[in-house]
Amino acid sequence: MSSALRLSDVAVTGDTGRRLLRVPSLDVTPGTSLGIRGPSGAGKSTLLFAVAGLLSRVSGGVFWAETDICAMTAEQRAAFRARHMGLIFQDFLLFEELSALDNATLPAQFAPKSGRAQIRAAAQDHLTALGLHDLDRPVASFSGGERQRVAIARALANDPGILLADEPTASLHRDAADRLIDDLVASQAAARRTLIAVSHDPALLDRMDRVLTVTDGQITDDSGA
Amino acid sequence: MAAIWTELSALQQDIALLLGLLLPAVLIGALVLRGFHPAPLVRAMLWRFRWPNALFVLLIAVSLGIGIGLLAQERGLRRGTAAAADKFDLIVSAPGSEVTMMLAAVYLQPSDVPLLSGDIFNVVAGNENVALAAPLAFGDSFQGASVVGTTPEFVSYLSDGRIDGAVFSEHEQAVVGAAVPLRIGDTFKPAHGVGDGADHDAHDHALTVVGRMEPTGTPWDRAILIPVEAVWETHGLANGHAPEHGDQIGPPFDAAYFPGTPAIIVHAEALWANYALRSEFTRDAETMAFFPGAVLSRLYRVMGDVRQAMSVMSLVTQVLVAASVLVGLLILIRLFQRQLALLRALGAPARFVFAVVWSYAAALLLVGALLGVLVGQAATWALSAILTSRTDIAIQAPLGWPEAHFVAGFVTLSTVLALLPAVTVMRQSIVKGLRG
Numbered sequence: 001m002s003s004a005l006r007l008s009d010v011a012v013t014g015d016t017g018r019r020l021l022r023v024p025s026l027d028v029t030p031g032t033s034l035g036i037r038g039p040s041g042a043g044k045s046t047l048l049f050a051v052a053g054l055l056s057r058v059s060g061g062v063f064w065a066e067t068d069i070c071a072m073t074a075e076q077r078a079a080f081r082a083r084h085m086g087l088i089f090q091d092f093l094l095f096e097e098l099s100a101l102d103n104a105t106l107p108a109q110f111a112p113k114s115g116r117a118q119i120r121a122a123a124q125d126h127l128t129a130l131g132l133h134d135l136d137r138p139v140a141s142f143s144g145g146e147r148q149r150v151a152i153a154r155a156l157a158n159d160p161g162i163l164l165a166d167e168p169t170a171s172l173h174r175d176a177a178d179r180l181i182d183d184l185v186a187s188q189a190a191a192r193r194t195l196i197a198v199s200h201d202p203a204l205l206d207r208m209d210r211v212l213t214v215t216d217g218q219i220t221d222d223s224g225a
Numbered sequence: 226m227a228a229i230w231t232e233l234s235a236l237q238q239d240i241a242l243l244l245g246l247l248l249p250a251v252l253i254g255a256l257v258l259r260g261f262h263p264a265p266l267v268r269a270m271l272w273r274f275r276w277p278n279a280l281f282v283l284l285i286a287v288s289l290g291i292g293i294g295l296l297a298q299e300r301g302l303r304r305g306t307a308a309a310a311d312k313f314d315l316i317v318s319a320p321g322s323e324v325t326m327m328l329a330a331v332y333l334q335p336s337d338v339p340l341l342s343g344d345i346f347n348v349v350a351g352n353e354n355v356a357l358a359a360p361l362a363f364g365d366s367f368q369g370a371s372v373v374g375t376t377p378e379f380v381s382y383l384s385d386g387r388i389d390g391a392v393f394s395e396h397e398q399a400v401v402g403a404a405v406p407l408r409i410g411d412t413f414k415p416a417h418g419v420g421d422g423a424d425h426d427a428h429d430h431a432l433t434v435v436g437r438m439e440p441t442g443t444p445w446d447r448a449i450l451i452p453v454e455a456v457w458e459t460h461g462l463a464n465g466h467a468p469e470h471g472d473q474i475g476p477p478f479d480a481a482y483f484p485g486t487p488a489i490i491v492h493a494e495a496l497w498a499n500y501a502l503r504s505e506f507t508r509d510a511e512t513m514a515f516f517p518g519a520v521l522s523r524l525y526r527v528m529g530d531v532r533q534a535m536s537v538m539s540l541v542t543q544v545l546v547a548a549s550v551l552v553g554l555l556i557l558i559r560l561f562q563r564q565l566a567l568l569r570a571l572g573a574p575a576r577f578v579f580a581v582v583w584s585y586a587a588a589l590l591l592v593g594a595l596l597g598v599l600v601g602q603a604a605t606w607a608l609s610a611i612l613t614s615r616t617d618i619a620i621q622a623p624l625g626w627p628e629a630h631f632v633a634g635f636v637t638l639s640t641v642l643a644l645l646p647a648v649t650v651m652r653q654s655i656v657k658g659l660r661g
Contacts, residue, residue: 054570054655075575082572089659093567097269109262110568110577154571 003064003084003161003194004030005051010060010070012043012050012217021046021217023060028210030161031192033185035199035208043217044198045166051196052085052164053077064162082107086155088184090167092147094139094154100127100146101135104153111158123157130183145176149183156187163188165197169204181207239626246633250640254587257647263581270561270585278589281553285593288546289635290600292539293628297605299532301622302612303525306332309443309618310517312383315491315499317341317349317506320513324524327517330488332618333371333444335363343465343483345512349491350476352505354498357382358476360486362456365415370405372415372449374456376475379490383438383445390436394474396458399432399451403440404617407449410434415449415459430459442619457484539631547590547639554586554646565650566658579647586643594636601628 005028012021021043028034036044049055051062053069054077061068064084069077081087094103104123108116127135130149139147148168155163168184169177181204188195197204205211213221233241271278310331318326319339328334350358359382362374377392380400390409393400401407411434432451440446452474454464463482466473491506491514493499499516506514558565561582568578605622613620 049656078572095269097272110573
């Protein structure tokens with residue numbers, strides 16, 4: 001799956017009808033690492049959720065390669081995410097009572113039967129590669145950095161062409177954040193994935209190929225375009 | 226279809242009804258879970274909020290347990306009272322209330338009733354189809370135990386000969402029921418009357434216990450049986466026999482010296498003979514003859530309406546409980562809002578998230594229902610013990626098919642209701658869910 005992204009005349013409105021984001025045009029070449037920065041409430045996460053297909057009030061076109069996810073139903077977008085995307089969140093969003101392995105292999109629980117073994121094997125490989133041990137322990141006993149690495153392993157388990165991260169380092173202390181940035185960039189580079197990361201963290205943004213600045217619901221700066 | 230149903234045995238009908246009641250729940254489960262394996266996630270959700278979950282399970286278990294406990298208890302009470310009347314095929318008494326007479330003769334709850342004469346007794350006892358005819362004489366007691374005057378033959382019949390010691394053969398001897406606090410060899414003086422108003426000094430007639438009946442599971446376990454002659458003598462009456470036969474115990478009685486009996490317990494060897502005897506001794510203004518079993522079944526018919534009302538109330542209570550649990554589940558599910566939104570963000574099909582929520586709710590309901598069966602069993606044991614000690618009627622109330630059907634109905638109904646929280650989750654925005 002080629003992972004080029006094209007936005008065409010995209011507008012996102014909120015529940016009250018207020019416009020939250022407007023992007024007349026945006027092209028991201030496959031394999032790019034793209035940072036999105038901007039003040040709080042500017043629309044960074046809205047942009048990320050729009051390209052993830054998580055929002056319903058989106059007009060225009062969000063094309064991943066030739067596929068316009070805006071033209072899909074919510075169920076089709078979910079299937080698209082399951083096949084092509086890996087998501088990472090600020091506060092990890094793990095199931096605390098499950099082990100690291102069970103969390104990382106979560107996508108296998110709802111994947112087609114034929115693909116489950118592959119997802120499990122990949123998740124285990126990623127956990128090991130990310131330096132995690134004792135994989136049967138509940139993640140509640142893991143440190144923040146370890147938990148976020150479990151979340152990365154979960155995002156990579158289905159070998160996605162697209163990685164989407166929302167403030168992935170915001171809940172980590174500096175050392176853990178730096179290590180996570182290394183892991184994230186390495187994961188992206190190893191398989192030439194398209195990485196889009198919303199962040200306030202200059203250390204992360206510095207490592208991106210390209211950085212967008214979003215202000216008041218619009219892209220106001222595009223370094224490296 | 227109806228023809229097939231009526232051809233099935235009672236057991237087959239019960240099994241079919243149970244399976245029929247469970248089928249919708251099984252079908253829903255199979256449809257919802259098809260192709261998924263959400264068990265690890267459901268276990269994690271159950272464990273995460275284990276105390277609220279345990280409280281829900283307990284609420285369901287207790288309410289369901291009390292419901293099935295009462296149903297089983299009502300049946301046990303009917304069976305126990307029917308079993309207590311087993312030995313009383315036919316009762317002949319003066320015309321009046323059959324229920325009053327049955328309570329007096331079978332369950333030893335005597336009231337003032339007219340007496341039958343010696344002539345009538347001899348006619349009954351002399352009938353060729355009568356294997357046993359026994360007079361009863363009530364009115365005295367000892368430490369709360371009714372003292373009942375009757376014949377040695379009746380004592381042997383009532384106890385099926387299972388007597389430790391011997392049946393009385395003299396006027397001053399007594400046989401006690403299994404629950405009477407007297408031992409063989411003990412001597413006692415009956416008080417006149419029963420209960421708090423009993424006059425303990427009215428009689429100076431001492432009796433010695435010579436035998437003890439094995440437990441019968443009837444109020445007679447708490448009775449003291451003495452020769453009917455002794456009761457009459459104690460009250461200053463003739464003793465049923467001419468002076469030259471003054472020491473005799475039991476029939477035949479001399480009508481001229483027979484003070485009267487409120488009831489004659491009649492036993493015939495042949496079943497048909499009971500019907501013949503009943504019509505023979507049903508005489509206007511003279512005697513009435515009735516089957517205690519028939520009186521009981523008339524009472525049960527009345528109670529049957531009460532039972533149905535009870536069942537409906539019980540079911541309504543369960544539905545209310547299920548509805549409360551449903552509201553609770555809707556609230557509890559909100560605690561998992563982020564995790565469920567995460568699943569959808571990761572690309573889980575809506576049906577998978579639906580399956581997770583439904584399985585979680587169904588697991589709570591199912592565990593609650595199973596635990597409810599245990600609570601129900603414990604409730605019936607406790608209630609049976611209380612009722613048995615109060616009535617001396619051996620009541621056993623094992624859970625049976627009606628309870629199984631009740632639980633199965635509850636499980637199916639509540640698993641259908643459990644679809645609602647699952648539907649609500651599907652209507653929520655993923656992004657709002659992720660933000661918590």
